[in-house]
Amino acid sequence: MVWAIAVSPLVMVLGMITGLRRPAHWAAVAGTALAAVLIWWLPEFALPGDVLAEGAGGAGLLVLNAAAVMLPGVYLSQVLTRREVHRSLQEWVRGLPLPGPATIALVVAGIAPTVEALTGFGVSLLVTVPVLLALAPAPTALRQAMLGMNIMPWGTLGLATVIGAALTGRETAAMGTATAVTSSLVFPLVTVWAALLTRPRRRFRTAVMAAAAGAVLSLGLLAFDRAGVVQPAGVLAGLSTTAVGLVICAVRRSRAGAGPGAGAGAGSGGRLLPPAAVLRAYGLVLGGIVLTRVAKALGVPPLELHAGNASFALLSSPCLPLLAAALVLDRGRPNGPDARAALTRVGRPLLALAGFVALGRLMADSGMIGELGSAVAGSPSPVIALVAPALGMLSGFLTGSNVGGNALMMPLQERLAPAGAGLDAWFAALQNSAAGHAVFTSLPMIMLILAVAGDRAKSSGVSEHTLLRFGLRVAAAVYAALAATALALVSFT
Secondary structure, three states, X not given: OHHHHHOHHHHHHHHXXXXXXXXXXXXXXXXXXXXXXXXXXXXXXXXXXXXHHHHHHHHHHHHHHHHHHHHHHHHHHHHHHHOOHHHHHHHHHHOOOOOHHHHHHHHHHXXXXXXXXXXXXXXXXXXXHHHHHHHOOHHHHHHHHHHOOOOXXXXXXXXXXXXXXXXXXXXXXXXXXXXXXXXXXXHHHHXXXXXXXXXXXXXXXXXXXXXXXXXXXXXXXXXXXXXXXXOOHHHHHHHHHHHHHHHHHHHXXXXXXXXXXXXXXXXXOOOOOOOHHHHHHHHHHHHHHHHHHHHHHOOOOOOEEEEOOEEEEOOOOOHHHHHHHXXXXXXXXXXXXXXXXXXXXXXXXXHHHHHHHHHHHHHHHOOHHHHHHHHHHOOOHHHHHHHHHHHHHHHHHHHOOHHHHHHHHHHHHHHHOOOOOOHHHHHHHHHHHHHHHHHHHOHHHHHHHHHHHOHHHHHOOOOHHHHHHHHHHHHHHHHHHHHHHHHHHHHHO
């Protein structure tokens, strides 16, 4: 029965969020407090002082890694909104000379991942929701906007993947590559679903086109992660998918221009290259990342901190490129209101993350995770393979965050992995994928979508429960894709 006591902090978090509907940061604090009481009360969960100090130091650096990306990332998004970069991107997408389903596929597999990977925190919804509302009725458009939020393992410049690698003591590139494999079926799935929501006349042709767009995104993520550029991988893969779509646009336009009635058909209208303001903003961030990599390669001190099994290196963090891009856009003048807005938006998510990191460390270092792992260890490998993605998706749904889900569940997922060559690394990647691909169903994300849609959502009768039911249906399909991948891993590894 020790395992039942060990799981009680997780049960408390689940009950507070789903039953009592308390905010994630309060649930995290309550779960951490219960774990601390159990460690003090029960000798089975003893936590020596030196282990506690080492774990606290490691947890602090994990939170610092997150804060160093979250704060400048949200500040940059405030600057982009104020300077109407997002509005320029919206207008450009609306004018692309593509049929409706193809434009939807481009938004879900190309533009939404690019924006979300650069900024995070659902900022891509500020771009995608207005665009999709202009292309489809509100009930359809808001569902499609949800499906565009599936880049999360690479959102906020790969923050969840970086934190997941730190939690497991693995190289970031290895975690990113494994996650790209475990997520490979999800992107074609959600892109096809989004395109078919338009009820096209040629459903099979539309599905093939959308699956191809999702596959390009999956292959791009795998290629960039294998190349070691994990943090900007989501941005680069989204840009690559968008570039493929633009090539198709150019081909369609040239064919329409060469045919009879040129200039009056679907191939006319709309500029193919994104606005200069968009290219400049994204180029500044990517250029800054390149400069920090070059500086590191040339031997510039990375300004590292180490504690426990975690580290923070200023030169390896996207912090400097994000902040530099925002300052360059504002000609070197920091904007006070934007900075205060960024602090306000990041405060609660960062507090929740700190709580989940602390809870995860207490449970791992005190032996609670070991008890849970031992309780499941005797199950057949296929059963464990089916349980792992479900736990990962539950963590993402509960916390509303890929990073928070990893902090909560990553140590347990490693323990669940059946004995086998590298299966613990694959199960860590499954956790990273599953938590990220469940965030779009979480209530904070749904409320953000409804807030961006405003009166259009109210007048069309779209509610929180409507989107939640839709999200859970998609989540079941995502679970099936992840479970199939997990079964393949335990069967062939």
